[in-house]
Amino acid sequence: MTKISKGDFLYFEPTMASIIDDITHSQDGTKDGTKTPRKRRAPTKIGGYTAVKKIGQGAMGDIWLCEDPSLCRRVVVKQMLPSLRGYEDLIARFKRECVILAALHHPNIVHPFALWQERTGKLALAMEYVDGATFRQILDVNSRPPIWVTLYLIHEILQTLICVHANQIIHRDLKPSNMMVEKNGRVRLLDFGIARDANPGQDMTLPGSVLGTAAYMSPEQVKGFTVTYASDIFSLGIIACEMVMGKNPFRGESMELTSQYILNLHLKIKNFPPEVPYNLRRWILKCLEKKPQDRFHSTKEAADALASIMDGYPRQLDIPCREWLKATMRNEPLPELPKNSKMQMFKFGLIAGAAAGALLATFITALICS
Ligand SMILES: Nc1ncnc2c1ncn2[C@@H]1O[C@H](COP(=O)(O)OP(=O)(O)O)[C@@H](O)[C@H]1O
Ligand SMILES: [Mg+2]
Numbered sequence: 347m348t349k350i351s352k353g354d355f356l357y358f359e360p361t362m363a364s365i366i367d368d369i370t371h372s373q374d375g376t377k378d379g380t381k382t383p384r385k386r387r388a389p390t391k392i393g394g395y396t397a398v399k400k401i402g403q404g405a406m407g408d409i410w411l412c413e414d415p416s417l418c419r420r421v422v423v424k425q426m427l428p429s430l431r432g433y434e435d436l437i438a439r440f441k442r443e444c445v446i447l448a449a450l451h452h453p454n455i456v457h458p459f460a461l462w463q464e465r466t467g468k469l470a471l472a473m474e475y476v477d478g479a480t481f482r483q484i485l486d487v488n489s490r491p492p493i494w495v496t497l498y499l500i501h502e503i504l505q506t507l508i509c510v511h512a513n514q515i516i517h518r519d520l521k522p523s524n525m526m527v528e529k530n531g532r533v534r535l536l537d538f539g540i541a542r543d544a545n546p547g548q549d550m551t552l553p554g555s556v557l558g559t560a561a562y563m564s565p566e567q568v569k570g571f572t573v574t575y576a577s578d579i580f581s582l583g584i585i586a587c588e589m590v591m592g593k594n595p596f597r598g599e600s601m602e603l604t605s606q607y608i609l610n611l612h613l614k615i616k617n618f619p620p621e622v623p624y625n626l627r628r629w630i631l632k633c634l635e636k637k638p639q640d641r642f643h644s645t646k647e648a649a650d651a652l653a654s655i656m657d658g659y660p661r662q663l664d665i666p667c668r669e670w671l672k673a674t675m676r677n678e679p680l681p682e683l684p685k686n687s688k689m690q691m692f693k694f695g696l697i698a699g700a701a702a703g704a705l706l707a708t709f710i711t712a713l714i715c716s
Contacts, residue, residue, distance in 0.1 A: 481522035531668030576638035583633025
């Protein structure tokens with residue numbers, strides 16, 4: 347059994363490792379180390395759409411931004427890598443991503459438009475275009491967003507996961523590059539390429555296989571054990587941790603080191619920067635419990651706990667987030683941030699109390715002296 351990685355994506359499945367190995371090499375044409383890299387010609391048309399530019403590339407395929415001339419709109423087409431043709435398991439996995447997307451109805455999940463097979467045999471999935479930035483792109487510009495931004499983004503993803511889990515689907519690859527914030531502030535969850543059906547007998551993964559992205563994996567994923575809803579909660583805990591700390595503390599210099607950190611690194615309350623609220627630290631640490639049964643028991647429970655930490659912030663944070671995102675991505679001065687009204691009240695109470703105390707002391711001193 348071989349272990350293959352593409353970027354930090356781990357693909358470690360008994361029958362598929364060699365396939366991915368082939369794909370990885372055939373993509374750049376350097377399997378024997380002598381050939382010069384081969385460039386694939388950019389398509390002008392993909393199905394009925396006009397290709398505009400390639401916006402992403404992953405283990406399974408290329409992501410193209412396209413124009414849909416019939417409806418004058420932009421769409422995204424995920425085109426399966428040509429080298430995957432003939433690999434029935436991977437084709438089935440690609441098709442499953444489309445079926446999962448079609449079954450999930452949530453405003454934060456991209457809507458698929460069509461799945462078809464091109465004349466060349468390649469599968470292609472057309473979906474809604476999300477005009478915005480991935481969490482990864484945002485964190486690359488500002489590694490430590492304000493706490494209210496983190497609370498809003500993580501809470502939105504949790505709301506989305508409640509829907510995903512209610513449909514008996516485990517995402518399994520939660521990471522900043524699979525999450526986007528639209529220009530209007532709405533959060534979107536992408537990439538159900540390795541999502542798993544939580545129903546026994548419906549999973550396409552072979553027992554003992556490891557799928558996911560090393561730096562955001564749960565301990566049970568690293569060990570190749572059964573993945574559950576709690577595994578998604580762990581991955582989300584790592585993302586929240588990265589957002590408040592400015593770096594992912596589980597990311598090592600090699601995949602092996604990262605796996606070791608995920609299995610053995612126990613973060614503590616004191617490891618967080620001082621401005622991170624105590625309750626948020628506790629929330630993150632609960633998501634990061636090594637044993638799945640010690641984490642929140644459901645995404646609903648995790649979302650409720652996070653909502654109580656957000657108590658005091660304005661109810662609607664999408665518009666402030668939109669403004670914050672715009673300023674961040676343009677490197678402009680940050681707009682006024684929403685105040686935590688509870689914290690404001692608390693500060694006001696403290697100041698008022700101190701002032702009243704001082705007045706009383708002056709009054710008593712004056713009384714004694716007279
Ligand atoms: N619907 C979409 N709208 C805009 N960008 C997208 C969309 N889908 C994917 N992308 C971009 O392409 C990248 C890779 O897409 P993803 O679905 O995660 O595929 P992969 O399986 O290759 O990781 C994303 O990180 C994002 O930048
Ligand atoms: Mg992805």
